[in-house]
Amino acid sequence: DAMVIQNPRYQVTQFGKPVTLSCSQTLNHNVMYWYQQKSSQAPKLLFHYYDKDFNNEADTPDNFQSRRPNTSFCFLDIRSPGLGDAAMYLCATRRAGGTGELFFGEGSRLTVL
Amino acid sequence: ELKVEQNPLFLSMQEGKNYTIYCNYSTTSDRLYWYRQDPGKSLESLFVLLSNGAVKQEGRLMASLDTKARLSTLHITAAVHDLSATYFCAVDAKRGSTLGRLYFGRGTQLTVWP
Numbered sequence: 001d002a003m004v005i006q007n008p009r010y011q012v013t014q015f016g017k018p019v020t021l022s023c024s025q026t027l028n029h030n031v032m033y034w035y036q037q038k039s040s041q042a043p044k045l046l047f048h049y050y051d052k053d054f055n056n057e058a059d060t061p062d063n064f065q066s067r068r069p070n071t072s073f074c075f076l077d078i079r080s081p082g083l084g085d086a087a088m089y090l091c092a093t094r095r096a097g098g099t100g101e102l103f104f105g106e107g108s109r110l111t112v113l
Numbered sequence: 114e115l116k117v118e119q120n121p122l123f124l125s126m127q128e129g130k131n132y133t134i135y136c137n138y139s140t141t142s143d144r145l146y147w148y149r150q151d152p153g154k155s156l157e158s159l160f161v162l163l164s165n166g167a168v169k170q171e172g173r174l175m176a177s178l179d180t181k182a183r184l185s186t187l188h189i190t191a192a193v194h195d196l197s198a199t200y201f202c203a204v205d206a207k208r209g210s211t212l213g214r215l216y217f218g219r220g221t222q223l224t225v226w227p
Contacts, residue, residue: 033215042117042201042217043156057214090155099163100144100205102215104156 003027004105006091012111013081021076021108023091032074033102034066035090043090049074050096078110086112115140115206119218126192126225134187134221136202144205145185146215147176149198156201160187192225199223 004025013019023032030051035043046060049068063085065077078085088109092102116139126132136145144163148156160169162178162185169176173196175188185202199220206214 040220040222042219045214045216048214055214092156099161100215101146101158101161102156102203103158104148107155109153 004091004093004103006089006105006108008108009106010109010111012113014113015082016080019078019081019110021078021089021091021110023074023076023105024072025091025093025103026072027093027095027103028071029093029095029103030071031094031096032068033092033094034074034076035092037088037090037107038086046076081110081112083112086110115142115204115214115216117202117204117216117218119200119202119221122219122221124221124223126189126223128193128225128227129191131191132189134189134200134223136185136187136204136218138183138185138204138216140206141180141183142204142206143180145178146203146205147185147187148201148203148217150201150220151198159200187221189223192223194225194227197223197225 007022033048034046037043047066048055067075088107090107091105094102118137147159150156160176165180167178173190178185199222201220203215203217
């Protein structure tokens with residue numbers, strides 16, 4: 001059974017047209033992460049939430065925003081996608097106080113035309 | 114910012130051979146993770162290493178952690194084609210906490226050929 005579910009799996013958008021990616025989890029983990037992964041590169045951390053506390057990486061562009069309305073859901077909003085934002089976006093969760101292992105969703109692959 | 118370096122970045126090896134992938138990191142941490150990624154897929158957890166001297170084994174893969182040397186190794190024994198994938202190590206930036214940021218190495222792209 002899928003535990004971290006990302007939608008959509010594939011998203012095609014036009015340059016500058018806003019996009020929202022969603023992530024839901026059934027693990028009841030209190031920490032959620034968004035990573036950006038470009039081809040043949042390491043995943044790059046964009047944000048993470050510990051419960052409702054939001055932590056932004058210093059080099060995450062302002063074009064990227066995130067929302068976490070409840071424990072189960074987290075959204076990544078890209079306000080004006082550029083060609084350089086084409087990537088796989090990975091959502092991950094972890095349980096505070098556990099081993100620290102991250103559980104990843106299948107990812108959302110964004111194409112910008 | 115914590116730096117995580119893996120080497121080699123590309124590894125082509127024949128079936129049946131052994132090899133080791135290295136992961137060095139720049140600051141103190143006692144938590145290190147290994148993940149596998151198949152092309153176009155997400156990351157799958159392989160090993161969680163939580164203390165100095167930790168050793169974990171699963172099938173043909175064995176991972177170890179030396180926190181004093183800030184080094185982890187992923188050893189491949191008698192490689193088979195199914196092991197072809199990209200392997201990432203990731204280090205928790207905050208010692209003794211699960212609330213820290215996880216930083217990834219660039220990955221080692223492994224190809225096993227007959």
